[in-house]
Amino acid sequence: MNKITFAFKSMTGQKSGRLEEKWNYDTRSLLLSGPVVEDIDNDGKNEIVFGTRNGQVLSISMEGDLKWAYNAQESHSEMELMFLDAETSNSISSSPNIGDINNDGHKEIVFGTESGRLFVLDNKGKPLWNYLTEGPIRGTPFIQKFANNQSGILFGSTDKHLYFLNSKGQLLWKYNANSEIGSTPALIVSKRPMIVFGSNDGVLHALDIKGAPLWTFKTGDKILAQPTYNILAQGSDPVIIVGSTDGVLYCLTEQGNLVWSYETEGAICSKANVADINSDGKKEIVFGSCDNSVYAIDMDGKKLWSYETDFWVVAMPIIADVDGDGRIEIVAGSYDHNIYILDSAGSYMIDYVPGVSGIVAQTGQYGEAITSGPGKTQGKKIWQYKTEGVVVGCAYLHNGKNIIVNTESGKVNNLVHKID
Amino acid sequence: MDKIITKAGDIKRIPLFIQGLDDVMEGGIPEGHITLICGSAGTMKSSVCFNSIYNEATTKGRIAVYFTLEQSYSSLLNHVINMGYDLTKINVLLINDLSNITASITQLKSSKKGTIIFIDLGCIRKEIKDAKIATTANAGWLNVMKNIVKKVKADMGLDMVVIDSLSALYVLGKFENPRIELFYVFEFLREMNVTSFLISEMPLDGSRYSEYGVEDFLCDGIIYIRLSQFRRAVVREISIVKMRSTSVKTDIFSLEFKGGRFYALYGGQNPLL
Numbered sequence A: 001m002n003k004i005t006f007a008f009k010s011m012t013g014q015k016s017g018r019l020e021e022k023w024n025y026d027t028r029s030l031l032l033s034g035p036v037v038e039d040i041d042n043d044g045k046n047e048i049v050f051g052t053r054n055g056q057v058l059s060i061s062m063e064g065d066l067k068w069a070y071n072a073q074e075s076h077s078e079m080e081l082m083f084l085d086a087e088t089s090n091s092i093s094s095s096p097n098i099g100d101i102n103n104d105g106h107k108e109i110v111f112g113t114e115s116g117r118l119f120v121l122d123n124k125g126k127p128l129w130n131y132l133t134e135g136p137i138r139g140t141p142f143i144q145k146f147a148n149n150q151s152g153i154l155f156g157s158t159d160k161h162l163y164f165l166n167s168k169g170q171l172l173w174k175y176n177a178n179s180e181i182g183s184t185p186a187l188i189v190s191k192r193p194m195i196v197f198g199s200n201d202g203v204l205h206a207l208d209i210k211g212a213p214l215w216t217f218k219t220g221d222k223i224l225a226q227p228t229y230n231i232l233a234q235g236s237d238p239v240i241i242v243g244s245t246d247g248v249l250y251c252l253t254e255q256g257n258l259v260w261s262y263e264t265e266g267a268i269c270s271k272a273n274v275a276d277i278n279s280d281g282k283k284e285i286v287f288g289s290c291d292n293s294v295y296a297i298d299m300d301g302k303k304l305w306s307y308e309t310d311f312w313v314v315a316m317p318i319i320a321d322v323d324g325d326g327r328i329e330i331v332a333g334s335y336d337h338n339i340y341i342l343d344s345a346g347s348y349m350i351d352y353v354p355g356v357s358g359i360v361a362q363t364g365q366y367g368e369a370i371t372s373g374p375g376k377t378q379g380k381k382i383w384q385y386k387t388e389g390v391v392v393g394c395a396y397l398h399n400g401k402n403i404i405v406n407t408e409s410g411k412v413n414n415l416v417h418k419i420d
Numbered sequence B: 001m002d003k004i005i006t007k008a009g010d011i012k013r014i015p016l017f018i019q020g021l022d023d024v025m026e027g028g029i030p031e032g033h034i035t036l037i038c039g040s041a042g043t044m045k046s047s048v049c050f051n052s053i054y055n056e057a058t059t060k061g062r063i064a065v066y067f068t069l070e071q072s073y074s075s076l077l078n079h080v081i082n083m084g085y086d087l088t089k090i091n092v093l094l095i096n097d098l099s100n101i102t103a104s105i106t107q108l109k110s111s112k113k114g115t116i117i118f119i120d121l122g123c124i125r126k127e128i129k130d131a132k133i134a135t136t137a138n139a140g141w142l143n144v145m146k147n148i149v150k151k152v153k154a155d156m157g158l159d160m161v162v163i164d165s166l167s168a169l170y171v172l173g174k175f176e177n178p179r180i181e182l183f184y185v186f187e188f189l190r191e192m193n194v195t196s197f198l199i200s201e202m203p204l205d206g207s208r209y210s211e212y213g214v215e216d217f218l219c220d221g222i223i224y225i226r227l228s229q230f231r232r233a234v235v236r237e238i239s240i241v242k243m244r245s246t247s248v249k250t251d252i253f254s255l256e257f258k259g260g261r262f263y264a265l266y267g268g269q270n271p272l273l
Helices: A003-011 A078-082 A357-361 B045-060 B073-082 B098-108 B121-132 B141-156 B165-173 B178-193 B216-220
Strands: A017-024 A036-038 A047-051 A056-062 A068-071 A097-098 A107-114 A115-120 A127-132 A142-145 A151-158 A161-166 A170-176 A186-188 A194-198 A205-206 A215-218 A228-230 A239-243 A248-252 A258-263 A273-276 A284-288 A295-297 A305-309 A319-321 A329-333 A338-350 A376-385 A391-397 A403-408 A409-416 B033-037 B063-068 B090-094 B115-120 B160-164 B197-201 B220-228 B234-245 B254-258 B261-265
Touching: A017 A376, A036 A097, A036 A391, A036 B141, A047 B178, A056 B261, A078 B098, A078 B141, A097 A142, A107 A239, A107 B033, A115 A151, A127 B115, A142 A186, A151 A194, A170 B033, A186 A228, A194 A239, A228 A273, A248 A284, A273 A319, A295 A329, A295 A338, A295 A376, A295 B141, A305 A338, A338 A391, B033 B045, B033 B178, B033 B216, B045 B063, B045 B073, B045 B160, B045 B197, B063 B073, B063 B098, B063 B121, B063 B141, B073 B090, B073 B115, B090 B098, B098 B141, B115 B121, B121 B141, B141 B165, B160 B165, B165 B197, B178 B216
Parallel strands: A305 A376, B033 B197, B033 B220, B063 B115, B063 B160, B090 B115, B160 B197
Antiparallel strands: A017 A409, A036 A047, A047 A056, A056 A068, A097 A107, A107 A115, A115 A127, A142 A151, A151 A161, A161 A170, A186 A194, A194 A205, A205 A215, A228 A239, A239 A248, A248 A258, A273 A284, A284 A295, A295 A305, A319 A329, A329 A338, A338 A376, A391 A403, A403 A409, B220 B234, B234 B254, B254 B261
């Protein structure tokens, strides 16, 4: 297809082209989490950084070549090894975080391991310091910049504590949540800054920045997802949105009061993504559920559309203009091995043809009067790409329009939109 | 890839060596099955399991691991010797120290005799407490059991496992979500392709065969032993409640141990006492 045809199709709302693999990289280990794409060494080119189940952090170039690898595996005595699950004892379960934590002009990589250690590496993969907790660290550490240009690192551990370290790895404070923490915390910058995180007993905790509890909100099961903080429309109050493995997406005020909730039929394991996907001036919420579907709901908690894949949607959906036609799409990875590119507006489907089935069903009762539309909006797939394994996470690179996909089988795929 | 069984006769079976009971379940428990041996205290559950692994070791050179979580291995050995089992016919390995497990197993690698490895987790627990090894969310007793099974399987070729008892394992393993964790224990045993006996202490009211109920569904077979009062005598009774891939007679039998052998008698009938 030539560019004139592509431009014509774009103007008329038609989508063209396909997703194509540019390259793939075999890590030779299982992967449990998504990649981070960032220029970590200030060379003007992005790197892809991620952790593996066998305890390595890899940095690969956008051409798919290994730049460096850091081995975070612990050594153990024969007796200690008997107590560990050899296959997972060194796992890196979540994506690393990247930021200049010590204000030296260079970015650092921060990640936690199943052996309970938080590592900080320099941008060449050399270890700077580490901090040992008494339980596996399964969420992504959160990096917070302070006004004095110093940074703090917030992370939860399954030893039931939320830790706050300074940029040198010294403990500032820790908070006992009385339950294992497997989620990623979030820092809310508002009039009164606060830290919000979920724990495995289903409680969403809010602390002040000194670690004192402000409020809690109880959900029905483990909270593994990172909370999202956002203002959904101009003039409206900011809200905290978090999914729980009880299958419900909760929208709360800054004070921890429920605004609305939206129930799905499966666990919600990752962060909800928020953006104005239909250009109505209000932001929508896009998230995946283990009922196999991707959901788009409006700021009042009403469903706009959902799209059902063949298995769980665990990775956070990405909102991006994948084909460069000026309209955004939703990128969702599923445990069914596929990457789905969905139309952000969905597609309107008429339930019945007025004048045919409608008249047959009409009884003449006032109560039978049609009060809703003749159809509903459903999720609409534009493209689909089958990878070699369960999709555990993906990242999107805006300037190159690359979708970087991590699959559990250990492959990193670089997908791009192509027009012939 | 696992071999697909095409006819009933292809299923290999492990007898319980209980005369009268093996005959009513096509010769024994299918190899690789996980069987709950349930009953209240004093019903000879441990002895029934030992009887099977001992006879398999002596007759076919099988290798078994017996995890004893309640009784010390010395007490268990005294018990089986007192019952008349001749332990000189097999290799007996006692493990109460995790640091020398590799060396201990290596000694037996080339032996052609059947082997029973007793793992005394109570003893190991005391040793670990002294060594101050912390058990955390990813480091626990369940891993110890799994790693021993994996190691023996890899080094010697493990055939059978006895866990005595599930109730003690629940206490030791500190299961937070027992239903999910038990699912993975059963999955692990299946993956290892070993024939497993899981000893289950039943509640006194006899309302279910296991502590959480989920074990009944996850296992492949349930053998129930109970104490029954008949006038002023108390007799043991045994029945097969469930056995997958097997045509079974679910009658209740009297369980007797005479002359070093177990017998299942009077199936479906009242014994003349």
